[in-house]
Amino acid sequence: MQPIISIKGLTKTYEGGFQALKEVSLDINRGEIFGLLGPNGAGKTTLINIVCGIVTKTTGSVTVDGFDIVDDYRQTRSRIGLVPQELPTETFETPWNVARFSRGLFGKPENPGHIEKVLKSLSLWEKRNEKIMMLSGGMKRRVLIAKALAHEPEILFLDEPTAGVDVELRQDMWSVVRSLRESGVTVILTTHYIEEAEQLADRVGVINHGKIILVEEKNRLMREFGKKQLVLQLTDCLAVVPPELDDYELELSESGCELTYHYDTKQDHTGITALLAALRTAGIKFNDLSTSQSSLEEIFVGLVNQEA
Amino acid sequence: MNLHAIKAIYRTEMTRMMRTVVQSIVAPVLSTSLYFVIFGAAIGSRITEIDGISYGAFIVPGLIMLSIMTESISNSSFAIYFPKFTGTIFELLSAPISFVEVLLGYVGAAATKSVIIGLIILGTASFFVTIDIAHPVIMMLFLVLISVSFSLFGFILGVWADGWEKLTIVPILVIMPLTFLGGTFYSISMLPPAWQTISLFNPVVYLISGFRWSFYENSDVAVAISLGMVLGFLLLCLIAVWWIFKSGYKLRS
Structure with missing residues (x-):
């Protein structure tokens, strides 16, 4: 089966000479949960940001569902949802408005029913008309997930989705991720909580110093290395x-x-x-x-x- | 063309204006009214007519220009700077949209606000002085073109700025002096010859002159030159924005 994301020989050198990615090649399979693990500064976020179009690559190629991320950026980006590591939110807006905005931004017609479904699945429905600045950190994290899901992406990048989130909320989010996978969404997850990858991931990739050092099915990895x-x-x-x-x-x-x-x-x-x-x-x-x-x-x- | 994205950006920006209606509309209307009270009624009553136009009526086009230029810059620079400041710009950069669609959304909304403000100020001015608009279509053309041009300029400023100080420094230190020295409150012909020549290097002179011509058929420079200057400025800004998106300047690393 053709991978949904195919990365070949990807490098990124920032201004100033720091090489964040060194000849990274990686395939992500359709419908899987892929855990991308690595220490701080390993290149996880740079890799995600290049695929999403936020950072420009230096060399190499990335295709999403067969489309090139540069030449066919409309095709690739419309398939991707991103939940970033930080908590950037529109402070004065409401969850409902920002989710509706995100859906439109990604080229989808209005669909209040879908927005309602997403907000309810993330336990945000009761808070839909509250200003985001009034929400807790965990709720803001949910708002970011709601925004990413508002345009019904086929691929979801979750960059440290449960950082700073309490145990109960983490369990809820794991449940959301599992249900997304069941609905056919491909999930790429980076996390510092290895337990999270252990719980969720079908396959695991380890990146360090800008290089992929291992990609393996999680169960096999645990069998072989454990x-x-x-x-x-x-x-x-x-x-x-x-x-x-x-x-x-x-x-x-x-x-x-x-x-x-x-x-x-x-x-x-x-x-x-x-x-x-x-x-x-x-x-x-x-x-x-x-x-x-x-x-x-x-x-x-x-x-x-x-x-x- | 991603029409849904244009609509989403435009609607969000217009909603922001309605949310901050005091700052967006009431403040410029109030400050313009004060100008009328001070320059039109208090000082203007002691100034004779300029080219057959009462002083109060003479300053109306300049005051509208002053407001729409500062409001266009302020609205669009803030619209793109704030997502950069909060980090929400990531969504714009990862969305399936081209720079044209981004501009139609952000600049379109900022220019719309400016045109609305310009028309409100015009309406406000009519309470103080009698205003005749000789060429309403050309007046609207200038109003729209200048609103769009300066909204584009504000967008560039918002991308360039990496702090709140930079965001405000250009409107305060560049635009405001150029507008005040650009014939808002006087005709260039009233200046000594040397200053008249110097004034012709001020691009705002051409904007105010052309806009005033549409009201009173009275201008410091030919209206065709004014229109050419506006279109030239618009083109320059478009090229700059195109380059920003192509190179990713201050947007993409």
């Missing part, structure tokens, strides 16, 4: 790990009461059965055990540190 560990709470604490258990590279906690074993779920044999047998042979008893898997955040930090 590690699992087995933690045993010992009945009798140990001073050192017995030499006959050296093959398992066990970690003994400072207290000597906890043994940790790292294993790889991709391998045919995790070694857990053998380890438990070896513990029994060594006369080491335990009264509890637990397993845990490394989070996307740990994988992300590992990748970025490795690249640095």
Whole structure:
């Protein structure tokens, strides 16, 4: 299937010589939620802004649904909705008016029914006639999403959509994003909350120092890069790990009461059965055990540190 | 042509005018009325007629010009500067619109406001003096062309400005003095010959002269030259705005 966004060899050098993007190539599939992760200054926002037409590229090409973002800018921009990282709002306007304005600006005829639907889906309906300056930060964030959705975009860019938003509102927004995906909208999400990408994204791209260092399906990424560990709470604490258990590279906690074993779920044999047998042979008893898997955040930090 | 976008921008800008009706309409009408009271009634009563026109009536075209030039610049510069200031400009830059559509929306609304204000001031002036308009069509042509030209100029100013000071400095330090020295309150022919020559380098002289001609068939310079100056200024501004959008000057990084 043809990607809905295709980026090839994209570079951006700002006046002053700072190179924000270095030969970035990336395809976004139609209908997916793509999580673009990267530390501050990695080039996420520059990449989004180029696709949306806010920043001009230096070299390379970007197509949206087969249309070039420069030559066919009307076609590409009318398909895109953008929720920016900052909270720029028309202070003296109302949510209803700004959503209606956005719809018109993107070339769509008036449709009060659609605006009503969008405002209701974002719990803004009750606030539709209040001045935006009177709304909370979270509500302003919703207004920005409402503006982006007012013209029924096929692609939605969410640049740090839940920054500064409380937990409840974050959950609401995740729900909105999921329902958008169900309706066929392609969502590109940048976030500092890796948990957000872990919850929502189908695929994840990691960008650092202006370069894409990895693009992978989230589940596969977590399988391949993620590690699992087995933690045993010992009945009798140990001073050192017995030499006959050296093959398992066990970690003994400072207290000597906890043994940790790292294993790889991709391998045919995790070694857990053998380890438990070896513990029994060594006369080491335990009264509890637990397993845990490394989070996307740990994988992300590992990748970025490795690249640095 | 993205007509929905033009309509959206135009409507939003006109709504802003109605929201700030005191600032947009009442203030210029009040200040113009004060000019009439001071220059027309108090001082004007001691000045003899100029070229057969009572002083109060003579200053009407100049006062309208003064208002529509400052209002056009103020309205359109603020309209584009404020989104830059608040950051909402991102939406305009990411929308499927061309510079022509942006101009039709913003400049069209600013010019409309100016024309409305010009006509309100004309109506206000008629309470103070008797006004005859010899060429109403040409009067409207000048009114519209000058409103559009200076709205374009204001748009350029709004894009160029990166602070509130810059936004106000040009109208106060350039436009206001040029207007006052451009024959708003006097005929250029009343000046000594040297100053008459210097005045001809002031573009506002041509605007006021042409506009006044449409009222009283009386002008400091030929009306064709005035019209040519207005059209020339309009063209210059259009080229500048076209270049701004093409290069992304102060809009796109």
